[in-house]
Amino acid sequence: MTDTRLDVAETLKDLPAWRAHDGDRPAITRTLTFADFNAAFGFMTRVALMADKMDHHPEWSNVYDRVEILLTTHDADGVTDKDVTLARFIDDAAAGMGVKS
């Protein structure tokens, strides 16, 4: 994995559940809705452990069954392979956890 900045539009072609962040800097976002708070927080725990292992951390928030996630690489001021790797892990983790959207 490198800290090379990727083109956001190109990157999103391989990440259909993700959108370009509409804001101040290059980033990708996904909002997930789970069955309930327990499922949402269980998902966040799994992602948190992987993020810490990768030393690459999401910007996110949780309200009850909903988790909003923004991925960007602060050290590169943009989206990198690290964000793609974490996004794929997030998609895989969510797929088996009763995600409603």
Ligand SMILES: C[C@H](O)[C@H](O)[C@H]1CNC2=NC(N)=NC(=O)C2=N1
């Ligand atoms: C010192 C440490 O490796 C860095 O601050 C890491 C920590 N987690 C990080 N997370 C994210 N999303 N981007 C970074 O550039 C980053 N850098």
